[in-house]
Amino acid sequence: MAKVAIMGYGTVGSGVYDIIKMNSDKLRKSAGEELEIKYILDIRDFDDHPEKQLFTKDVKDIINDDEVSVVAEVMGGLHPAYEFTRELLEAGKSVVTSNKELVATYGSELMAIAKEKNVNYLFEASVGGGIPVIRPLSRCLSANNIKRIAGILNGTTNYILYQMITNNKSFETALSSAQANGYAERNPAADIEGHDACRKIAILSSLAAGVEVDYNKIGTEGITNITLDDVRAASAAGAVIKLIGYAEFLDNGKVYAHVAPMMIKKSSMLSGIDDVYNGILITGDAVGDVLFYGAGAGKMPTASAVVADMVDAAIHRTRRRYIGWEKADKDIVAKADEKKFRYFVRADISADTGAFGEVEAVPSAAESEKAFITAPMTASELDGIAVGIKTAIRVLD
Amino acid sequence: MAKVAIMGYGTVGSGVYDIIKMNSDKLRKSAGEELEIKYILDIRDFDDHPEKQLFTKDVKDIINDDEVSVVAEVMGGLHPAYEFTRELLEAGKSVVTSNKELVATYGSELMAIAKEKNVNYLFEASVGGGIPVIRPLSRCLSANNIKRIAGILNGTTNYILYQMITNNKSFETALSSAQANGYAERNPAADIEGHDACRKIAILSSLAAGVEVDYNKIGTEGITNITLDDVRAASAAGAVIKLIGYAEFLDNGKVYAHVAPMMIKKSSMLSGIDDVYNGILITGDAVGDVLFYGAGAGKMPTASAVVADMVDAAIHRTRRRYIGWEKADKDIVAKADEKKFRYFVRADISADTGAFGEVEAVPSAAESEKAFITAPMTASELDGIAVGIKTAIRVLD
Numbered sequence: 187m188a189k190v191a192i193m194g195y196g197t198v199g200s201g202v203y204d205i206i207k208m209n210s211d212k213l214r215k216s217a218g219e220e221l222e223i224k225y226i227l228d229i230r231d232f233d234d235h236p237e238k239q240l241f242t243k244d245v246k247d248i249i250n251d252d253e254v255s256v257v258a259e260v261m262g263g264l265h266p267a268y269e270f271t272r273e274l275l276e277a278g279k280s281v282v283t284s285n286k287e288l289v290a291t292y293g294s295e296l297m298a299i300a301k302e303k304n305v306n307y308l309f310e311a312s313v314g315g316g317i318p319v320i321r322p323l324s325r326c327l328s329a330n331n332i333k334r335i336a337g338i339l340n341g342t343t344n345y346i347l348y349q350m351i352t353n354n355k356s357f358e359t360a361l362s363s364a365q366a367n368g369y370a371e372r373n374p375a376a377d378i379e380g381h382d383a384c385r386k387i388a389i390l391s392s393l394a395a396g397v398e399v400d401y402n403k404i405g406t407e408g409i410t411n412i413t414l415d416d417v418r419a420a421s422a423a424g425a426v427i428k429l430i431g432y433a434e435f436l437d438n439g440k441v442y443a444h445v446a447p448m449m450i451k452k453s454s455m456l457s458g459i460d461d462v463y464n465g466i467l468i469t470g471d472a473v474g475d476v477l478f479y480g481a482g483a484g485k486m487p488t489a490s491a492v493v494a495d496m497v498d499a500a501i502h503r504t505r506r507r508y509i510g511w512e513k514a515d516k517d518i519v520a521k522a523d524e525k526k527f528r529y530f531v532r533a534d535i536s537a538d539t540g541a542f543g544e545v546e547a548v549p550s551a552a553e554s555e556k557a558f559i560t561a562p563m564t565a566s567e568l569d570g571i572a573v574g575i576k577t578a579i580r581v582l583d
Numbered sequence: 584m585a586k587v588a589i590m591g592y593g594t595v596g597s598g599v600y601d602i603i604k605m606n607s608d609k610l611r612k613s614a615g616e617e618l619e620i621k622y623i624l625d626i627r628d629f630d631d632h633p634e635k636q637l638f639t640k641d642v643k644d645i646i647n648d649d650e651v652s653v654v655a656e657v658m659g660g661l662h663p664a665y666e667f668t669r670e671l672l673e674a675g676k677s678v679v680t681s682n683k684e685l686v687a688t689y690g691s692e693l694m695a696i697a698k699e700k701n702v703n704y705l706f707e708a709s710v711g712g713g714i715p716v717i718r719p720l721s722r723c724l725s726a727n728n729i730k731r732i733a734g735i736l737n738g739t740t741n742y743i744l745y746q747m748i749t750n751n752k753s754f755e756t757a758l759s760s761a762q763a764n765g766y767a768e769r770n771p772a773a774d775i776e777g778h779d780a781c782r783k784i785a786i787l788s789s790l791a792a793g794v795e796v797d798y799n800k801i802g803t804e805g806i807t808n809i810t811l812d813d814v815r816a817a818s819a820a821g822a823v824i825k826l827i828g829y830a831e832f833l834d835n836g837k838v839y840a841h842v843a844p845m846m847i848k849k850s851s852m853l854s855g856i857d858d859v860y861n862g863i864l865i866t867g868d869a870v871g872d873v874l875f876y877g878a879g880a881g882k883m884p885t886a887s888a889v890v891a892d893m894v895d896a897a898i899h900r901t902r903r904r905y906i907g908w909e910k911a912d913k914d915i916v917a918k919a920d921e922k923k924f925r926y927f928v929r930a931d932i933s934a935d936t937g938a939f940g941e942v943e944a945v946p947s948a949a950e951s952e953k954a955f956i957t958a959p960m961t962a963s964e965l966d967g968i969a970v971g972i973k974t975a976i977r978v979l980d
Binding site: 325396474476498 | 878902
């Protein structure tokens with residue numbers, strides 16, 4: 187019997203509770219023992235809950251209880267999640283989390299504490315919701331040097347772009363629809379400005395590199411500047427626009443990363459990842475391309491990944507799992523200009539394309555403009571060209 | 584330093600050798616120690632090989648060498664792979680394999696020996712080539728009751744169908760093209776008659792059920808009866824035909840499974856898995872649908888999965904990994920008629936659809952015939968209807 191605790195009884199936390207109750211037989215088989223919830227931490231009252239006796243408002247109850255070996259931190263936010271996690275790890279408990287902000291910000295430190303204490307800090311749910319990606323990237327592709335990661339990592343923005351693409355909605359209307367459906371927060375900045383995807387690509391690229399990729403250094407652009415005209419122009423050119431978390435592992439040992447809207451050809455598997463779904467395309471030097479696809483958020487999918495980590499932590503209670511990264515001893519994040527992209531450009535019909543190198547002409551959506559794909563160039567090189575560019579979007583080749 | 588051996592120096596075996604040499608730095612990081620190849624077993628001579636001193640023709644050299652802890656069995660076929668694997672496990676060595684025939688046939692027995700000897704028998708490469716699916720299914724989705732698995736598990740047949748769909752090639756021409764490209768054997772029966780996919784869905788469904796699903800009991804139909812007219816009719820109806828390994832975990836505790844061509848709507852992610860690629864769609868009760876996609880065969884992708892298992896076996900040298908299944912103590916394979924499907928039917932233009940229940944009419948590719956989708960029915964119910972059916976193909980709903 188593994189005694190466990192849940193910290194935070196919101197959407198994901200109640201999903202974790204539900205799965206542990208609903209699938210107890212399966213969990214007993216998977217873990218080799220039962221998972222028994224001993225505490226649920228939340229500052230709110232849940233007097234009507236059928237197991238209201240499990241609730242506590244004091245994290246010390248969990249920290250000081252030697253019987254508890256595995257804790258799910260699903261409270262979100264940096265504080266007090268960071269302090270609680272640190273104290274729990276130091277008390278010799280394994281912690282699993284869905285908290286991408288915490289993993290991206292304090293992951294290196296928390297992993298080092300877990301290593302020192304011979305316990306586990308697992309975070310499968312922090313990227314891609316229920317989609318298995320952290321463990322496959324770390325273990326199943328362990329024989330590969332990872333060359334590139336390109337992911338649709340944020341369901342809200344994917345839904346908005348999908349509504350723009352398929353239903354001709356403007357950005358504002360699509361955002362309202364996302365809010366009405368519960369896919370977007372009332373304050374949607376973290377999603378639409380790319381910050382959520384930035385944390386996630388930081389986690390994936392840190393894992394692939396084995397050292398921390400500082401998310402503060404990842405150029406991050408959201409979808410707020412994408413117009414219906416852009417979406418239509420991409421469509422006329424046989425492509426779609428998706429918000430992509432991108433990381434490329436350069437030959438010089440550095441990691442180039444960004445979050446930005448990118449042009450995805452219809453022939454790419456990523457182009458078919460619609461609605462609120464997430465998809466992560468990973469390229470290894472031996473395996474080539476592999477894609478992981480599914481529900482990137484939501485109560486039960488995210489809880490599915492949290493509980494799988496709890497099972498893993500229960501199995502490995504006295505043995506470390508080697509999933510994580512270390513603090514970088516030097517800056518490994520490449521400068522933006524260390525990587526060239528082709529750009530999908532909408533320009534005035536009269537614009538001279540000479541400055542863009544050998545361009546690939548693509549059909550245009552409007553008579554008043556031309557559309558083309560530039561030769562590979564750096565962001566600075568593109569910025570240096572001032573000839574009536576309406577939009578320039580990196581192409582995922 | 585983990586000393587390892589490779590049994591079989593064919594396509595996959597030489598890929599395993601290449602990855603261990605090429606990515607030694609990465610492997611040292613992943614495994615926490617170096618993987619050093621001590622033996623390569625093959626009955627052929629490799630006198631020109633740069634490390635010809637590694638080759639042996641006698642498996643006893645490996646079995647009797649206490650230094651060797653991990654062996655990759657990539658020879659294929661049942662015998663002597665079975666006998667060699669059994670002896671190696673009994674000698675306390677972990678074995679990893681890409682041999683789907685062996686895993687499907689003797690897996691339960693070999694896993695039991697591995698358990699008894701506290702070593703590992705790992706088989707990530709046996710399904711989906713380099714695509715991570717065995718470990719994600721077993722570990723990352725461990726909190727889920729698996730409801731269904733539907734996979735494009737054979738690259739050769741997917742290539743043939745793709746050529747029929749996109750290039751209007753007949754089955755025979757597409758098969759010749761697959762052979763010319765090295766995607767199909769000169770004797771292609773194992774692929775085109777569905778036997779290869781049958782082994783793979785048996786492995787996946789055994790893993791999900793935790794007990795052996797006997798592949799001999801899985802109804803298996805290949806693609807040899809699929810005509811260009813079928814493919815065109817599916818296209819007119821907004822779908823494609825793919826060879827699907829299908830398993831559904833019924834409420835009565837049994838596993839329904841088949842290998843057969845199925846009609847896949849264009850809206851399904853499986854419809855976009857083209858060329859020689861594989862894709863596996865897994866549905867869990869908590870996570871919903873997740874899809875794994877990539878190269879399902881080939882030297883380096885398959886070797887990538889074999890070497891990842893070698894790394895895992897090296898890490899877990901003295902600790903068991905819990906990936907596998909046990910012999911079933913009763914027959915858990917459902918009879919064909921325990922599961923109803925809707926069928927995509929091509930019939931004479933004059934055919935009466937009354938016997939098919941509430942049908943869904945779909946556009947027809949030819950004036951001389953009608954096309955429709957039946958109400959859900961069993962195979963026996965369909966067989967009982969004798970009104971000018973040209974083709975009836977199960978629909979993946």
